[in-house]
Amino acid sequence: MPGPPRDKKRKARTKKKAAGRLVPLWQSVVPPLPDGTLLSGIFTMEKWRLGKSIGKGAYGEVYEAFSTAEEFSGSYAIKVEPISNGPLFCEIQCYLDVAFSNKINDWVKSHDLKYLAMPQFIDWGKNETSPSLQYCFLVMERFGDNIEKLFEEAGRKFGVKTVCYLALRILEALEFLHNSGYAHADIKGSNILTGYSQRDQVYLVDYGLSFVYQYSQGGHKPYTPDPGYCYGTLPFTSIDAHDGANPSRRGDLEILGYCLLEWSCGRLPWEDYIEDRSKVASLKRRYKDAPTDLMKDCFKGNVYPKYLQKYMECIYKLSYEETPKYNHLRQLFFKELKDNGMSDDGTGLDWISGGGGEG
Template sequence: MEPAGNSRRCRPGTRLARAQYPGGADDARAAPASEGAANRPARVIRFCPECRGRVQPSFHFCPYCGGSLPAGDAPEDRGSREELAEAAADGPGLKKREAHLCQGDQRKKAKCSTPGPSPPPSPSKSLESFKEQTSPGLPGKGKAMSVSDSETALSKQRFSLKLDFKNGRLFHEQNFFQRAVKPKEVEKWKKSHFLPFLAIPTCISFGLHLGDYRFMVFPDLGRSLQAVLDERPGHVLSEKTAFHILLRLVDALEFIHDNEYVHGNVSTENIFVHPDTPSQVTLAGYSCVFRYCPGNKHVAYVERKRTPHQGTLEFISLDLHKGIDPSRRSDMQALGYCLLKWLYGALPWTSQLSDTLAVMRNKERFMNNVAELMRQSCGQRKPPEALKTYLNAAMALQYEEKPNYGMLETVLMAALKELRVEPYDSISLLTV
């Protein structure tokens, strides 16, 4: 005897209330359990044409394989619907089909649950640089994952995918790109400063995945400068290469500062060079970005306002060691520490990085004695005049003071001219 309400029983293996598909006679439709269910709007399910992982209709990139998704109601989507319709008619055969379609979901769950070594890359896709690190936004409570060098199936272009918890540090980075790095404004700023390019990446896409994860997609950034240094004899750069890179980064920081933000974590790990664009350098890693001047009003100098020592310990400014909100001088001083390490391979506190307070005391001691900082870094070698000028200018900045970008750029251009190179010539990775 059937229960009241004319509800229908399902044969094992069929899923009548799974999904409804609008369209022709070949579309699979769910059998409603009641009159109200029959009037519900149809829910479209899309699948990646490459890995068959289930994706949301609004996604432009597959979160499982990194491939580009077809726009709109692509033929691949209709094909998936027809396959589901056939599977529904076949009964028990649906389970095999579902297991195939859910492989993408299983791979995603495996990545997000327990950290482990990534599978070996397939010939068609490169996931070479998969790594996991503790989320700066949620210390000790989760993982922030980044997958770089993922190759799209359709255009054969390479992209960098950043993934973090919804409320993690990636939120600040997304907000920065939405507010300050608008393509038209970037082009306008470049033209007004007569620059051929700017060392800031372009965000291709961003959004939420499964409601709990935030992602951002960038063009392939190449190799970090730290990776290049690790392969160099003595882990150093030539003066020509170091000043080339420094000039481009001063341009980038000026743009960021003009838009009321500071980078907050300038380090060699966040600077990238690419073999396909040897004239370009990219400053990435905006998870510590901070709006220092909201509404054209500079934030106040307050110690222990934030967690001390945030950022890359070797390069962060003394302000960040003390828990003070970063200002423009924080970026300029961190870049000065980077320059010293590029030229001489180490800083006076490089061997003490396991002792946070010792690093802080060293930076405090050298803040008013730049000559001693250079002496201990350079050893018996004579430091170039451009290095002296930059360090003296950066260390003398007051908390709210605007750096003299024009003076620094003039000094660096003169140094490059003495080295017989143009300011925006290509940087050969063979000599980096």
């Protein structure tokens, strides 16, 4: 069990990251819903029974959920937010457009994957019984711990195999999401969850900031910066987001790169300036022009992983509307695994083995 000093450091980091969240926080909340509350799904027309609360986010609460319907006999969770809040409606729309099981299963089969780190859509609904209790809800698969928590428990350092595994799974999920016309815009450890029973699997969740980057008739929406608008979570958000431009594919890949760097070295160079948005943005722009300096500052002058530098260099070269070469990016991580005598087999991950920092 970690001692008090480490707990204090963890709380300080959590406070800093909370301060770094850039999306607006709605003030309305849904009062706690009693155990046993029945919710009626709009898509399945099934009844969902709430269990205990299993998590809270910036906008709402997550409960364990159960259905008496035979076809829904697994473990589920329900996210509840006020109808007046925007993010859950955005997330529901993304699920409806992207995450039906047949679409995900077809992608898994056609791309020869074991699974896809994209949650499947289950159901959604809303309650408008009284002015004081109006909320919408999303029924999801139930997942396990988030990667941010597991990262802390591993001593704030993941080893090569874990970093590469996470990179590969999230790249697969992003290619699928991007192919469907959406960008995620808020990739981070707390939005990546392990499977509930299969802890060697991970899933990219929370599509409350997801954005349709393509027009319905095709073509990428243009780069239109708005200096007064910024979104995401400050330590990881992209340079485009700092400029107030709409989310894009390259933005998602840049955000993922910052996550990979933090998981590899423990902290990002701008962490000390997390309450100064302009300073963080300035540092990110400087490092884009000098990726080697980014690596040196992340790893404090020690030997740094060249595969992560190559990844960041590839992302920094992307234009706003360019289709990323996902397979080329994945090959960087496959090669790193091979060079270290490892393989992408989902074993020996830091949160399963209990160790941190191999390799």
